[in-house]
Amino acid sequence: MPADDVTMLKKLSLPKIRKLGFKYQLIAPSIIILLIIGLFPLVYTLVVSFQGITMMDNDTSFHGIKNYVAIADDTRFWGALFHTVMFTVIALPIELFLGLFMAQLFIEKLPGRQIFIALLVLPVVVAPIVSGATWSLLLDNRFGPINQIINWFMGEELTLLWTINPTLVYPAIFLAEVWQWTPFMFLLLLAALSAVDKAQLEAAAIDGASYWMIFTKITLPSIWPVMAVAILIRGLDLFRLFDIVWALTKGGPGTMTETISTFTYVKGFQQFETSYTGAVALLIIIILSFVVIGALRKVELSR
Amino acid sequence: MNAKFKKNFKTGLRLAGAVALTILFLFPIYWLFMISFKTADEIYAYPPVWWPESLQFSNYAVLFKDGDAATVGNSLIVAGTSTVFAMLLGTTCAYSIVRFKTGGNHLANWIISQRMIPPIAIVFPVFILYVWFGLVDTYFGLILLYTAFNLPYVIWMMRGYILDIPISLEHAALVDGYTRWQVLWKVIFPMCRAGLFATAIFTFVFAWNDFIFALVLTRTEVATYTVQVTHYFGGQSNFWGKISAMSVLGTLPIFFIVAFMQKYLVRGISLGAVKG
Numbered sequence: 001m002p003a004d005d006v007t008m009l010k011k012l013s014l015p016k017i018r019k020l021g022f023k024y025q026l027i028a029p030s031i032i033i034l035l036i037i038g039l040f041p042l043v044y045t046l047v048v049s050f051q052g053i054t055m056m057d058n059d060t061s062f063h064g065i066k067n068y069v070a071i072a073d074d075t076r077f078w079g080a081l082f083h084t085v086m087f088t089v090i091a092l093p094i095e096l097f098l099g100l101f102m103a104q105l106f107i108e109k110l111p112g113r114q115i116f117i118a119l120l121v122l123p124v125v126v127a128p129i130v131s132g133a134t135w136s137l138l139l140d141n142r143f144g145p146i147n148q149i150i151n152w153f154m155g156e157e158l159t160l161l162w163t164i165n166p167t168l169v170y171p172a173i174f175l176a177e178v179w180q181w182t183p184f185m186f187l188l189l190l191a192a193l194s195a196v197d198k199a200q201l202e203a204a205a206i207d208g209a210s211y212w213m214i215f216t217k218i219t220l221p222s223i224w225p226v227m228a229v230a231i232l233i234r235g236l237d238l239f240r241l242f243d244i245v246w247a248l249t250k251g252g253p254g255t256m257t258e259t260i261s262t263f264t265y266v267k268g269f270q271q272f273e274t275s276y277t278g279a280v281a282l283l284i285i286i287i288l289s290f291v292v293i294g295a296l297r298k299v300e301l302s303r
Numbered sequence: 304m305n306a307k308f309k310k311n312f313k314t315g316l317r318l319a320g321a322v323a324l325t326i327l328f329l330f331p332i333y334w335l336f337m338i339s340f341k342t343a344d345e346i347y348a349y350p351p352v353w354w355p356e357s358l359q360f361s362n363y364a365v366l367f368k369d370g371d372a373a374t375v376g377n378s379l380i381v382a383g384t385s386t387v388f389a390m391l392l393g394t395t396c397a398y399s400i401v402r403f404k405t406g407g408n409h410l411a412n413w414i415i416s417q418r419m420i421p422p423i424a425i426v427f428p429v430f431i432l433y434v435w436f437g438l439v440d441t442y443f444g445l446i447l448l449y450t451a452f453n454l455p456y457v458i459w460m461m462r463g464y465i466l467d468i469p470i471s472l473e474h475a476a477l478v479d480g481y482t483r484w485q486v487l488w489k490v491i492f493p494m495c496r497a498g499l500f501a502t503a504i505f506t507f508v509f510a511w512n513d514f515i516f517a518l519v520l521t522r523t524e525v526a527t528y529t530v531q532v533t534h535y536f537g538g539q540s541n542f543w544g545k546i547s548a549m550s551v552l553g554t555l556p557i558f559f560i561v562a563f564m565q566k567y568l569v570r571g572i573s574l575g576a577v578k579g
Contacts, residue, residue, distance in 0.1 A: 029395070033392065034455070105324070134334065134550065188569065242423065264423045
């Protein structure tokens with residue numbers, strides 16, 4: 001808030017106008033709802049995670065940190081965490097660079113530019129579960145067009161089992177993920193690039209700076225704040241990856257593509273390991289809270 | 304002349320690249336829509352058919368006949384109602400945070416961090432809570448959760464829009480004898496109409512497109528269209544006609560909405576970081 005606004009605010013807060021509690025009346029409903037849905041279940045999860053509730057046994061006695069010890073020994077959990085991190089660190093740079101490349105393509109005048117942009121962002125607003133379903137149609141080994149196209153190029157009959165073959169499941173998920181979210185990066189980076197000072201770019205070009213020099217010294221620092229936000233939003237989204245994996249592989253074959261989210265779902269809602277899932281959920285919340293708090297300090301999100 | 308030719312050539316190249324990219328990115332959507340108009344014979348043809356013989360709507364007719372299309376209605380009720388609640392509550396909360404610095408930066412940061420926790424970690428305890436109170440598979444339960452899930456987004460976005468309103472307007476209204484509530488209702492809400500509209504659209508889309516909350520918290524009564532789509536995936540065979548038709552029913556409204564609000568898109572999806 002600019003300084004003059006603050007002084008105005010002080011004037012507004014004269015005793016006559018100020019009504020103590022008004023500001024709390026305004027926030028109360030929102031905070032109550034956030035606490036009901038956010039805090040109360042959190043406390044309950046904490047309690048449950050120290051008990052021994054499973055599908056067979058409604059054991060609410062105190063089990064100490066048994067469930068947390070079990071997580072430490074659970075290779076399936078660590079596998080899921082590893083897959084999740086892998087999805088994030090591979091998909092994120094791909095989306096970022098592809099998005100940046102696309103943004104460069106559209107930064108200057110182009111006939112029909114607005115229409116292209118409007119069409120290119122459509123994947124972003126498709127429900128992720130629908131885009132997962134769409135890609136399972138596209139990648140079907142027999143009735144999907146992807147294998148057909150590959151066969152045209154290869155000139156032979158190949159049957160690639162995209163959602164079953166262990167070497168192909170990851171590319172399949174990446175395809176869907178990158179297809180859906182590259183336009184997100186594109187849109188944000190295009191907006192950031194449009195805000196770069198043109199005069200500065202031209203001056204540098206006249207001074208004989210190379211394209212790379214201009215990009216790293218002028219463009220990149222200028223678009224960085226937006227880029228950081230884009231990376232933060234997409235990074236956190238990728239960490240919770242569920243829908244696309246669920247539609248394409250359900251975490252399979254075996255547990256090969258299981259993410260933290262699909263793992264928790266299976267444990268909690270298919271195997272009904274209630275207490276164990278509680279411990280997992282709590283662990284995720286704690287880890288993510290640290291990441292988010294750290295990231296929010298670094299990133300200027302709408303100041 | 305030469306320079307001009309060079310420039311035109313470059314634009315031509317970029318145009319070709321743009322067309323190629325657009326085709327690449329739209330092809331999956333084309334395929335989804337196109338399958339929904341195919342007959343079963345065309346869907347299960349080998350090699351795949353890229354263009355159906357005729358437009359036929361039997362895949363849609365089945366959805367309406369069996370009542371599956373009602374899940375789109377459920378999505379509408381749940382997403383629509385939760386959007387109204389989240390907008391009303393979130394905007395008043397945002398106003399308090401902006402004007403009175405209620406809770407300071409800590410509250411604002413806590414609120415936005417609520418948005419960033421993975422939904423699966425939220426929905427597990429909420430499910431247990433809902434089992435106690437009999438809220439599983441009810442409109443109320445789903446609406447409450449979507450309202451709560453979208454509140455941080457609304458508060459965060461509306462905070463940005465309210466910051467843009469000059470405080471002198473409020474001052475003038477107070478001098479004219481408006482009460483605080485009247486200022487909120489008659490000055491703030493109308494002044495950030497565009498922001499309200501844009502934020503509401505995104506809030507709606509988030510709830511509309513959600514899968515994981517609805518998967519956990521619905522059974523049959525209030526199942527939304529995203530849950531319904533996954534019901535057609537079988538162990539051995541998938542009902543592709545139904546998958547695609549159901550997906551199109553859920554996706555088409557979103558495409559229309561987005562087409563009308565291009566100029567709000569960037570600010571909306573960047574959590575307000577890009578004013579656009």
